[in-house]
Amino acid sequence: MSTARYPENWKEIATAVKEASGWCCTKCGRVCLRPGEKPENWTLSQRKAYTLQVHHWNRDPSDNRWENLVSLCSSCHLDYHRFGQGNISPGQLSLFSEELARN
Template identity: 55%
Template sequence: MSSSSPYPSNWKELSLELKKKANWTCQKCGRKCIEPGQKVPEDWTVSKRMAYTLQTHHWDRDPSNSSEDNLICVCTGCHLDLHRGYRGRLSNVSEGQLSLFP
């Protein structure tokens, strides 16, 4: 692990292997995501490409804990949903106050 990064030094390789095991499919919603080098339609925007990008999420939100049972491969939308839920549970919202993460 690098002193400047909480991720292990082999993070890129580990994440890539997990994505391959998941067959480049979101393990939460089942969306088939873009594989490295895969061509996408020319009319796809950056936003659409991001929506079909597979990411690796840490269940405990600790990037130094990269044990396989702590990791899940999810599309960008599901990854955002997982973090929104986490922020919502930690927020200090008063009664009647509107949440930024409904």
């Protein structure tokens, strides 16, 4: 898997974006888990649903300008990639899973 388009400090950038949003989804306002928060008795899929992810508005992971980044919960993130502008090419789909893997 190629992660070359992500900057080395991607994790720090992503954390800063999430912190700035107050660990809430920018679209639906869902309050997501902070790092290290592991509620007991939560299933993996519950935890996944409450994991905040960072989305690139222009879908270019090499473009990490602050205004290009937004915090989304995993379901809103999926919506953006499913119903976002235009058709999703296979390339964009693999980009999406890359993004997931990095989150």
